Amino acid sequence: MAKSRSSFVCQNCGAVSARWAGRCDSCGEWNTIVEELVDSGVGAGPKSAKANGKPTQLVPLAGETESAARVMTGIAELDRVTGGGFVKGSTLLVGGDPGIGKSTLLLQSAAALASHGRKVVYVSGEEAVAQVRLRAQRLGLGEAEVLLAAETNVEIILATLEHGNAPDLVIIDSIQTLWTDRVESAPGTVTQVRTSAQALTRFAKKSGAAVVLVGHVTKDGQIAGPRVVEHMVDAVLYFEGDSSHTFRILRGVKNRYGATDEIGVFEMTALGLKQVANPSALFLDQRDEGAAGSAVFAGMEGTRPILIEIQALVAPSPLGTPRRAVVGWDSSRLSMVLAVLETRCGVRIGANDIYLNVAGGLKINEPAADLAVAAALISSLTNSPLPPDSVYFGEISLAGGIRPVVHASLRLREAQKLGFRSVSTGRLSAADRTRDLEVTEYSELAELVGRIA
Numbered sequence: 001m002a003k004s005r006s007s008f009v010c011q012n013c014g015a016v017s018a019r020w021a022g023r024c025d026s027c028g029e030w031n032t033i034v035e036e037l038v039d040s041g042v043g044a045g046p047k048s049a050k051a052n053g054k055p056t057q058l059v060p061l062a063g064e065t066e067s068a069a070r071v072m073t074g075i076a077e078l079d080r081v082t083g084g085g086f087v088k089g090s091t092l093l094v095g096g097d098p099g100i101g102k103s104t105l106l107l108q109s110a111a112a113l114a115s116h117g118r119k120v121v122y123v124s125g126e127e128a129v130a131q132v133r134l135r136a137q138r139l140g141l142g143e144a145e146v147l148l149a150a151e152t153n154v155e156i157i158l159a160t161l162e163h164g165n166a167p168d169l170v171i172i173d174s175i176q177t178l179w180t181d182r183v184e185s186a187p188g189t190v191t192q193v194r195t196s197a198q199a200l201t202r203f204a205k206k207s208g209a210a211v212v213l214v215g216h217v218t219k220d221g222q223i224a225g226p227r228v229v230e231h232m233v234d235a236v237l238y239f240e241g242d243s244s245h246t247f248r249i250l251r252g253v254k255n256r257y258g259a260t261d262e263i264g265v266f267e268m269t270a271l272g273l274k275q276v277a278n279p280s281a282l283f284l285d286q287r288d289e290g291a292a293g294s295a296v297f298a299g300m301e302g303t304r305p306i307l308i309e310i311q312a313l314v315a316p317s318p319l320g321t322p323r324r325a326v327v328g329w330d331s332s333r334l335s336m337v338l339a340v341l342e343t344r345c346g347v348r349i350g351a352n353d354i355y356l357n358v359a360g361g362l363k364i365n366e367p368a369a370d371l372a373v374a375a376a377l378i379s380s381l382t383n384s385p386l387p388p389d390s391v392y393f394g395e396i397s398l399a400g401g402i403r404p405v406v407h408a409s410l411r412l413r414e415a416q417k418l419g420f421r422s423v424s425t426g427r428l429s430a431a432d433r434t435r436d437l438e439v440t441e442y443s444e445l446a447e448l449v450g451r452i453a
């Protein structure tokens with residue numbers, strides 16, 4: 001057995017230090033440093049790959065290559081986010097809160113691939129084979145030709161995978177349950193997770209299989225412990241959603257083989273995840289038309305336009321420091337919009353309690369939502385409902401101006417498709433102007449405020 005040495009690893013950021021400390025110097029988190037015993041061979045790769053002075057081959061940059069071979073699942077929402085299917089020989093991390101539906105999504109994709117005659121191995125470290133079978137039966141996939149294993153030891157998993165034909169897809173559910181003999185720390189610690197992920201990445205490259213690692217996310221939004229894993233894998237997808245709502249969003253955050261700004265929308269039903277082809281209709285389904293404080297935002301998620309309802313409630317505050325509660329949007333962005341309304345438009349709003357909610361539990365991070373937020377706030381403050389057939393988009397500047405945003409024509413087309421008639425936005429370019437909708441182009445926020453109030 002190789003000599004072990006101990007090192008102190010931050011479970012939040014993965015920084016290694018020589019001695020224990022209450023606070024990690026690297027990320028500033030408290031109480032995250034844990035002593036881990038590491039086999040001195042870890043990180044050096046397989047023995048044969050150790051530097052022995054043999055030169056590697058240099059090749060010209062220009063040259064023939066095949067485009068990355070992919071395995072498509074046929075689940076369009078998933079294939080869109082991966083950029084056209086799982087890439088063979090690559091490793092992909094799917095992160096998300098516990099219970100959000102990661103295992104369900106991957107079991108469904110495994111079954112879809114297996115039905116096209118692909119060899120798919122599903123390794124469950126969290127559930128016993130019987131539990132996975134039960135879930136598959138519940139999803140109506142009881143007959144799918146997916147190979148199952150309930151195993152957590154990396155060496156055994158690799159030995160199993162290397163036996164027989166190389167699989168097309170391997171799913172490891174989850175990376176936090178794996179442990180390898182080479183490291184003595186507990187499963188789930190940074191060193192275990194990193195070493196296990198390294199071994200599986202190496203297997204993917206060598207065998208040409210696409211490997212999907214499932215990872216749980218901590219409450220502050222990091223894939224638990226292994227932010228380090230995010231750097232090692234080729235693509236990172238997050239599966240998000242609010243457990244009190246039925247729809248789920250698969251979002252690409254890193255992709256070496258495709259765009260990262262795509263999302264896939266699913267709905268969790270009693271029969272598993274269903275694809276949502278028209279998300280706008282879903283998000284606007286339960287809209288309180290005619291209620292003050294509700295505005296429809298024409299947003300973009302990747303290349304796809306999505307209409308979303310933004311709800312605001314402005315209420316007189318009994319407190320010295322009024323409350324601000326924001327769900328689904330950036331609270332500092334809300335403070336900015338409020339400050340602009342107060343200072344540039346003369347709207348007295350700051351002393352109220354303010355609640356802002358993106359309906360359906362969706363998270364928006366586009367500045368283009370500023371205008372819709374402002375419209376919802378003014379509508380609630382003045383108790384004047386906005387016209388139910390109008391949408392809003394535009395970025396607000398600190399000077400109180402409205403800036404144009406990208407993809408205006410896609411947003412307009414989506415609004416028209418869903419039966420909206422009027423649009424409030426910033427200046428449009430001549431190419432984006434349309435005759436089909438009644439578009440009002442504002443250059444100052446104050447003009448819009450005057451219209452609503």
Ligand code: TYD
Nearest residue numbers: 098099100101102103104268269270271272
């Ligand atoms: P799961 O895939 O186990 O989540 P994760 O792997 O991310 O922890 O999904 C768990 C939740 O999904 C569970 O609360 C039940 C729900 N669910 C359904 O609503 N319908 C279904 O068909 C399935 C399989 C699960």
Ligand code: MG
Nearest residue numbers: 102103126173
């Ligand atoms: Mg699971």
